[in-house]
Each structure stands twice: as structure tokens, then as C-alpha cells.
Amino acid sequence: MGDVAEKGLVCPYHGWRFGGDAQCNFIPAHPGGTPPAAARVRPYPAVERNGYIWVARQDTSVEPPSLPAGVTPVRSMHMPVSGERLAGFWTRACLHATGRFSRVESSCPETALFQSYVEGSGSILHGKWQSAGLGVDYVGIVQPTHGGTCMLHLAAQEPLSAEARLGLNRALVALRHEISRSTACEPKWGMNHECV
Amino acid sequence: MNVCDDPVALNDWYVVAYVDELGLGKSEQTQLLGEELELMRERDGRFRCLWHKRDGTAEPLEHIRQRYGFVWVSLGRPTRDILTIAEFDDGEPRRFIHRGRIGVPSSAQRVIENFFDLSHFSFVHTGTLGGYDAAEVPPYRVEYREDGRELWAVGCSFFQPKASAAAGLGTQVYYDYRIASPCIAIIYKDSLVRPGKKDLIGLFVQPCGEEHCTVHSFARVFDETNSDEHILHFYHEIFAQDRMILVHQRPRKLPVHPRQEVPAASDASSVAYRRWLDRSGLQFGLERNLT
Numbered sequence: 001m002g003d004v005a006e007k008g009l010v011c012p013y014h015g016w017r018f019g020g021d022a023q024c025n026f027i028p029a030h031p032g033g034t035p036p037a038a039a040r041v042r043p044y045p046a047v048e049r050n051g052y053i054w055v056a057r058q059d060t061s062v063e064p065p066s067l068p069a070g071v072t073p074v075r076s077m078h079m080p081v082s083g084e085r086l087a088g089f090w091t092r093a094c095l096h097a098t099g100r101f102s103r104v105e106s107s108c109p110e111t112a113l114f115q116s117y118v119e120g121s122g123s124i125l126h127g128k129w130q131s132a133g134l135g136v137d138y139v140g141i142v143q144p145t146h147g148g149t150c151m152l153h154l155a156a157q158e159p160l161s162a163e164a165r166l167g168l169n170r171a172l173v174a175l176r177h178e179i180s181r182s183t184a185c186e187p188k189w190g191m192n193h194e195c196v
Numbered sequence: 197m198n199v200c201d202d203p204v205a206l207n208d209w210y211v212v213a214y215v216d217e218l219g220l221g222k223s224e225q226t227q228l229l230g231e232e233l234e235l236m237r238e239r240d241g242r243f244r245c246l247w248h249k250r251d252g253t254a255e256p257l258e259h260i261r262q263r264y265g266f267v268w269v270s271l272g273r274p275t276r277d278i279l280t281i282a283e284f285d286d287g288e289p290r291r292f293i294h295r296g297r298i299g300v301p302s303s304a305q306r307v308i309e310n311f312f313d314l315s316h317f318s319f320v321h322t323g324t325l326g327g328y329d330a331a332e333v334p335p336y337r338v339e340y341r342e343d344g345r346e347l348w349a350v351g352c353s354f355f356q357p358k359a360s361a362a363a364g365l366g367t368q369v370y371y372d373y374r375i376a377s378p379c380i381a382i383i384y385k386d387s388l389v390r391p392g393k394k395d396l397i398g399l400f401v402q403p404c405g406e407e408h409c410t411v412h413s414f415a416r417v418f419d420e421t422n423s424d425e426h427i428l429h430f431y432h433e434i435f436a437q438d439r440m441i442l443v444h445q446r447p448r449k450l451p452v453h454p455r456q457e458v459p460a461a462s463d464a465s466s467v468a469y470r471r472w473l474d475r476s477g478l479q480f481g482l483e484r485n486l487t
Contacts, residue, residue, distance in 0.1 A: 013441055015319045015331060028331035029315035029462035038458045146446065 052141070052153060065124050067139055072160060074138070074168050076153045081179055083123060083142040083150040089179055129156075129168060136164045200229040205480035206272030208377055209259075209279075211400035211412045212245070213267045214294050227404040229271060229480055233257075243267050265294060266400060266412060276345070279376040283396050283416055290396070293424055295413035295431050297402075302442045303481035304379040304401035304409040305450035309469055310438055311381050311399055312349055312373040315462045320437045323357055324430075327366075330355040333462035340472075347375040347472050349465035360395065361430040362419040363388050375469060378478055379403055390418040406481050407448035411435075449483040456486060 002009045007026070008019040016039065017026040024039035044055045047064060051073045054064035079086050125140035141153040154172055156164070200206060212226050213235055223236040232248040245257040259270035263278050283290065300307055310316070314333045317326030336352040350372045357366040371385040371394075382398040395417040402410040413435075419427065451457075452474040459467050473482060 012319055014313075014315045015328075027460050028318060028328075029333040030460055031332055033461075036458060036460075039460075 050155065052155075065141075067124075067141075067155065068137070068157065070158045071139055071155045072158050074154045074156050074160070074165060075172055076151055077172050077176055078145070079150050079152050079176060079179055080183055081150065082148045083144045085148075086142055086150055086152060086179070089175070089182070129164075129171065134161070134164050134167065136160065136168065138168065200231055200271070200480065202229070202479040203272060204476055204478040205229050205403070207270065207275050208272075208379070209261075209268045209270045209274055209277075210379060210402050211266040212269050212402055214297065214412060215243075215262060215265055215267060216294070217297070218243075218267075226402075226410075228269065229403060230405050231271060233269070235267065245269055247271065264414065265292065266414075279380060281382065281396070281398070283394065288393065288418075290416045290418055291420075293415040293417070293427055295415055295428060297413075298411045298435060298439070299404075299408065300411060300439055300442050301408050301448065302445060303407055303449045304403040305469075305473065305481050306442055306445055306448065307401050307409060307411055307438075308375065308379060308381045308399065309450060309466055310442060312375065312383070312465050312469070313463075314352060314354055314465075315460070316441070317354060317356070320441055321434055324434060325356050325359065326354065327357050335461070336464070338464050338468040344472075345377075347465075347468060349373040349375075349468075359385070359388060360417070360419075361422045361427040362417070373465065375472075378473055378476065378481075379409075387418045389420070393418060395419075403481055447483045447487055449481055451483045451487060453484060453486045456483075 002011050004010075005017060008017045010017045015026075015028040016024050016035070017028075018041055019025045022041045022043040023037075024035040024041075027033065027035050027039070044057060046053055046055045048054075049064050050067045050071055056062060081089065123142045123144075125142070127138055127140070129136045129138050137157040139155045141155065143151040143153060145151055152172070152175075154168060156168055206229065210228055212228060212233065213224070218224060218235065218237040220237055220241060221239050223234055226233050226235060234246040234248060234254075236244045236246070238244065243260055243262065245260050246254045247257055248254050257269050257271070259274055261268045261278060264281060264284055268278050314336075315331070318328055318331035319326070322328060334353050337350050339348045339350055340346070341348055351370075352372065353368055353370045355366065356363070356369045359367060359369045367388065369386060369388075371383055374382045374384065376382065379401040380399065382396055384394040384396060387393040387395045395415070397415045397417075398413065400412040400414075402412060404410055413431070415427065415431070417427075450470065450473070452470045454471075457463075457467065457470070474484075
């Protein structure tokens with residue numbers, strides 16, 4: 001998280017600015033000073049592909065997974081479950097009755113993401129979203145974040161009509177709600193005070 | 197931690213409610229130091245508190261008091277009294293404003309450290325407590341008072357475009373921070389409407405668990421023009437910005453290992469707070485290992 005300034009990436013908390021070498025080159029609280037050498041973050045190799053930035057945590061020899069040609073980012077959304085559980089939700093929601101690669105019927109059009117053909121597992125999910133005469137091939141890229149949660153990056157095959165883009169957005173929100181409902185019994189941090 | 201076995205944490209006083217939050221004859225459940233409490237208000241206005249133990253038994257709390265409009269409890273044997281805030285009894289016409297309670301999925305110590313942190317103003321509270329073009333933090337002093345039981349950051353100053361709900365133009369604001377216990381911090385800020393006098397804003401943080409807390413807050417300020425609602429909205433805007441930072445900090449517990457930090461001079465108060473917590477022997481809410 002941060003924004004890119006002329007001379008580096010700026011942290012949103014205290015405004016420390018880090019150059020491409022991962023070294024802090026400006027601390028706004030001390031504009032006349034030189035940042036300490038220890039003020040350095042760990043750099044990771046990164047490449048840009050299919051409109052996404054891919055980062056390798058360790059093995060730099062591995063290429064990013066290849067996505068189908070003509071796929072464009074639609075929306076990214078944080079999901080309150082691990083990548084493994086997300087894949088489980090996805091396939092369970094899609095395949096609950098009739099097995100692999102089957103059409104799943106849902107009476108609720110908002111869960112249209114589930115009315116799809118799904119194959120694959122792990123960090124890249126492929127599927128076909130179908131609703132109201134529209135059919136769009138999509139890819140879900142799962143980014144494990146922290147604390148057993150993940151980010152789901154949804155991309156779809158171009159050309160993508162405004163209607164299909166809106167439908168995919170709604171479906172993604174519906175998936176998120178579905179997951180939130182299913183995990184509702186897990187700790188939630190609200191007021192911590194419960195009236196009885 | 198199954199049962200809180202941290203004597204330093206157990207023997208301290210904590211706010212668990214604002215008095216008016218609980219109606220006569222009502223009760224509510226809350227948590228403190230990972231323990232389950234049931235707070236009850238009798239018909240005559242007195243408070244009682246039951247500690248629901250893990251073995252199914254319940255024990256009435258011996259140490260429960262009302263002070264400054266809040267309900268305070270201790271689960272252990274308090275080694276000192278609830279802090280004294282002289283400005284509650286000095287006869288000055290300050291307004292008291294209860295600023296509500298807000299849950300945060302973070303340790304209480306993370307909330308306190310963020311509260312007295314100066315160098316985030318320009319970036320987190322841009323346009324109110326700070327601005328991009330005036331982010332410099334002038335030097336201030338760190339002092340230990342009350343035989344080292346309190347930590348103060350004194351002589352702090354910062355240019356603030358809108359320092360409070362009562363503030364008009366941007367101004368250089370001077371203040372002191374008082375960290376009266378690991379989970380209690382008060383800011384003494386120069387009043388903008390009564391020169392020479394101080395406005396107080398305090399946080400009484402209730403450590404519900406090691407990684408979640410409830411922030412109880414008050415203001416005692418010179419302000420004869422703004423409504424309570426306006427002052428509250430100003431505070432809520434500020435706190436929502438802080439909360440966005442707090443929910444993303446990892447680990448949620450406050451690291452106190454010296455090698456965990458790369459401080460700048462403006463972080464003198466943070467460094468002192470972490471060393472002070474480390475020396476106190478407190479365990480609860482602290483990350484003592486190098487992560």
C-alpha cells in the first residue's frame with residue numbers, strides 16, 4: 001500500500017519514501033536529514049503481465065502463470081478466507097449437485113458467478129459466467145494475503161460489455177457475501193460489548 | 197493464553213464502560229484481558245461486575261469504581277489508585293464530552309502508540325491535524341514522572357491546519373502527552389480559545405484480548421460555540437482515519453524487541469514507550485520475540 005511519487009513509493013502512514021533500490025530516501029518528519037541506512041525494505045522481483053503486477057517471494061526463476069490471451073482485469077476484492085478455502089467455496093458453490101464441469105442452477109441472479117463452469121484449482125480458477133444470455137470466460141487469480149485471508153483478482157475475456165462487467169462485479173460481491181455469511185460464526189471485531 | 201496469568205496486566209485498572217451506557221437494572225457482557233465479564237447496574241445506580249471463569253464459576257469483582265464518568269475495574273490486586281486527572285476538579289469551565297467507545301482489532305498498545313505519534317498527522321490526518329507541506333516534527337522531550345510509573349512526551353509542537361472542532365485558521369499547536377499506564381493516554385493541548393489553558397483529550401483503552409480492544413474516550417475542552425455533535429463528528433473523522441492504519445498493522449500486538457525498530461528522531465516517544473513497557477514486565481498485548 002502506498003502511492004508512487006516522483007522519487008519512489010510513499011508509505012501512507014508517515015510518508016517515508018522508498019526508491020527503486022528499496023532504500024528509504026526521504027523522511028518528511030526530518031526534511032533536512034538523511035534517512036538511516038537501516039531504513040530499507042525487502043525488495044521482491046516483480047513483472048507486469050496481463051494488466052497485473054506479479055511478485056515472486058523467493059524463486060525468481062519461475063515465470064508468472066500464463067493467462068489466456070485477451071484477458072482484462074475486472075475487479076479485485078479481499079475475501080475473509082484462505083485461498084484454499086476460497087477455492088473450496090468456489091467449487092462447492094459451482095458443483096454442489098452435479099459434479100465437475102456441470103451447470104449449477106441458482107434461483108438468485110445475484111449469485112451468477114456460481115452459475116458457471118469451473119475447472120482448475122489452486123491459485124488460478126477458470127470459469128464461464130453465464131447470465132441472461134451473456135456468456136463470458138473469466139479467470140480468478142487468488143493472492144494469499146495474511147492471517148488466512150486472500151485477495152481475489154477477477155479478470156475476464158475481452159470484448160467485455162458494460163452489462164457483463166456490471167454482472168461480474170455483482171457476482172463477485174455476492175460471492176463475498178456468501179463467504180461472509182458462512183464464516184459469520186468466526187470472531188468478528190465489533191464493539192466487544194454485547195447487551196443482554 | 198488460556199487464562200490471563202500476567203500479574204502486571206491483572207493488577208492495573210481499566211475502564212469497561214461509560215456510566216450512562218448502561219441503564220438502571222441492565223447488564224452487559226464484555227471482555228477484559230481475555231476474560232469474560234458481566235457488568236450490571238443496579239436499580240440504585242451502583243455497578244457490580246461478575247467474572248465468568250472458564251470452569252463455569254462466577255466471581256464478583258472486588259475492585260470496581262466509578263471515576264470521571266466511567267466504570268473502572270481491576271481483576272487483580274491494584275498496586276496503585278486510578279490515575280488522578282486534576283483538570284476534572286480545578287473549577288475551570290471546560291466542557292466534558294464523552295466520545296463513545298469504538299472497537300479496534302488491534303492491541304491496546306498499538307492504539308496508544310498511534311495516539312501519541314506525531315509524524316503521521318500530515319499523512320493520515322491531512323488537512324486537519326497536519327499537511328503535506330508542513331510535516332516536520334520539531335524536537336520534544338521524553339520524561340518519566342511519578343517514580344517512572346508515567347511516561348510523558350513534553351514540548352511537542354506541530355503545525356495543524358484544523359487542530360480541533362473549535363479551530364479556525366491553521367496554527368502551530370503545542371502540547372504534552374501523558375501516558376499514565378500502558379493503556380491510558382491523555383493529550384494536554386493548548387486551548388485555541390483560552391490562551392494559557394489546556395484542553396484535554398483522553399483515551400482509556402480496554403484490552404479485551406491481546407489483539408482486540410475497545411477505545412473509550414473523553415474530551416474536556418474550552419469550547420462554547422460548537423455542539424456536542426459537531427465535536428463528535430470531528431473526532432470520529434479523525435479516529436476513522438487512525439483506525440484504517442491500526443487494522444492493517446502486523447503483528448497486532450506491539451513489538452517491543454529493540455531490533456524490531458528503525459526509528460527516526462521524531463519517534464523518541466514510541467521508542468521510550470516500548471522500552472518502558474518492556475521494563476514493566478507486562479506481557480499482555482506485547483510481541484516480545486523478533487518477528
